[in-house]
Amino acid sequence: MNFTKIAATPVTHIGWGAIENLLTEVQLLAPEKILIVADPILKQIGVIENVVRPISEANYPYDIYTDIIPEPLLQTGQKLVDFARAGNYSLIIGIGGGSALDLAKLAAVFMANEGDIKDYLNLSGSKKIQHKGIPKILIATTSGTGAEVTNISVLALEHTKDVISHDHLIADVAIVDAQLTVSVPAKVTAATGADALTHAIEAYISVNANPYSDGLALQAIKLISGSLRDAVANGDNKQARTAMAYGSYLAGLAFFNAGVGAIHALAYPLGGQFHIPHGDSNAVLIPYVMDYIRPSCFVKMGDIFAAMNGSVTGISPEEASVKCIFSLISLLKDIGIPATLAGFNVPESALEQLTADGFKQKRLLARCPMPLTETDILNIYKKAFSGHLVS
Numbered sequence: 066m067n068f069t070k071i072a073a074t075p076v077t078h079i080g081w082g083a084i085e086n087l088l089t090e091v092q093l094l095a096p097e098k099i100l101i102v103a104d105p106i107l108k109q110i111g112v113i114e115n116v117v118r119p120i121s122e123a124n125y126p127y128d129i130y131t132d133i134i135p136e137p138l139l140q141t142g143q144k145l146v147d148f149a150r151a152g153n154y155s156l157i158i159g160i161g162g163g164s165a166l167d168l169a170k171l172a173a174v175f176m177a178n179e180g181d182i183k184d185y186l187n188l189s190g191s192k193k194i195q196h197k198g199i200p201k202i203l204i205a206t207t208s209g210t211g212a213e214v215t216n217i218s219v220l221a222l223e224h225t226k227d228v229i230s231h232d233h234l235i236a237d238v239a240i241v242d243a244q245l246t247v248s249v250p251a252k253v254t255a256a257t258g259a260d261a262l263t264h265a266i267e268a269y270i271s272v273n274a275n276p277y278s279d280g281l282a283l284q285a286i287k288l289i290s291g292s293l294r295d296a297v298a299n300g301d302n303k304q305a306r307t308a309m310a311y312g313s314y315l316a317g318l319a320f321f322n323a324g325v326g327a328i329h330a331l332a333y334p335l336g337g338q339f340h341i342p343h344g345d346s347n348a349v350l351i352p353y354v355m356d357y358i359r360p361s362c363f364v365k366m367g368d369i370f371a372a373m374n375g376s377v378t379g380i381s382p383e384e385a386s387v388k389c390i391f392s393l394i395s396l397l398k399d400i401g402i403p404a405t406l407a408g409f410n411v412p413e414s415a416l417e418q419l420t421a422d423g424f425k426q427k428r429l430l431a432r433c434p435m436p437l438t439e440t441d442i443l444n445i446y447k448k449a450f451s452g453h454l455v456s
Contacts, residue, residue: 209257211317
C-alpha cells in the first residue's frame, strides 16, 4: 500500500506582529531560566532588546548568547552546547536566520543527550538522539531557511556540510513575523529568498513529493517569485515582506515533508570549501541543476513556470520547462545573484573536489528525480562555472 507520512509542525504564530505572542508562549512553558541564542547583528541593531523586553518585564531570568557565525562550524555548535549544559537552562529561544535557529535546536536537544555533537552527524556519526531535551521557541528573522519548522541542524565541516536530523529538533513553538525581516539588507534578502525558492522547487520535484507537499510547494513558489524582487528593491515593502515570510514558511513545510535534492547536495561543498552563504550557494546552482535534470521532470517544471506566473497555454511540457529555466535566470539576475561559480571566485581547479564532496551527499541525491552519477555532478559544476545553460 502507498501512503504518506505528514510530518508534525510546531505551534506557529505567523503574520505581521506575530512576535506579540512570545510572552504568552513563554508563560505557558513556565521556565526557570532562559537561554536566548541570537545572531550578533540583531543585538547590535536593537532587535533582540525589543523582542525580549516583555520577557524581561515579566521577570524571567535569561542569558543572551551571540557567539555564533553564519554557516556555523561544528566547533561553533559544540561550544554553544557546552555553554548551555553548564547553565542549567529550562527553555531555549532562538532568534535569527537559519544558523542561529539550527544552533538553538542543538542547544535544546543536547541538554539531554550525552556526548559530542560530531557523534550524531549524518555522514560520519554513529549515535542517535534519544531524548527530546528542553523546550525551544524559534523566531525567524529572515525569509529563507525554514529552520523554524524543520527537524535538521546544518553544520560546516572542512570541505562540505553535514546535518544532524531527528524529530526532537522540531521546535515547540515557531514565530514568523515579517516585521522582523524589514532590517535585513538587500543582499541577504536575495540570498535567503533564493534559498526558500530552492526549498519549494526541490520539494515539488522530489521523488518523495506528495499532494500535501505539492500544494505547499506551489503556493510557496507563487508567493516567493511574486514578491522577492520587491522585497530586495524595497525592504520596507510590507506586502512583499509578508508574502516572503509566508512563502518561506510554506517552503519549509514542503521540504520538511518531501525533502530537498541535488541543488542542496552540490551547494553544501560550496559553503564548506568557499564559505559562500548557503542561499547564494543554492541560488547560483538552481538554473544549472534544473536544466540538467529537465528530462526527468518536464511536467513539474511546467507547473513551476505556471506558478511563477508564466503562460503554458499551447506549449508542450518540454517547452514549458525551458521557459521555466529562463524565468528562474531572470529572477536571480534581477535580485543580484552572480550567474556563475566564477562570480563567487570559485576556481576551475576546485571542481573535482567539489564533485567528490557533492557525490557523498547520498541522502539528498536520492531525492532527485534523475539519478546523478559523479560524472553528471562534475558536468553540472562545469556548466555552473562556464555559464552554459539550457541544453
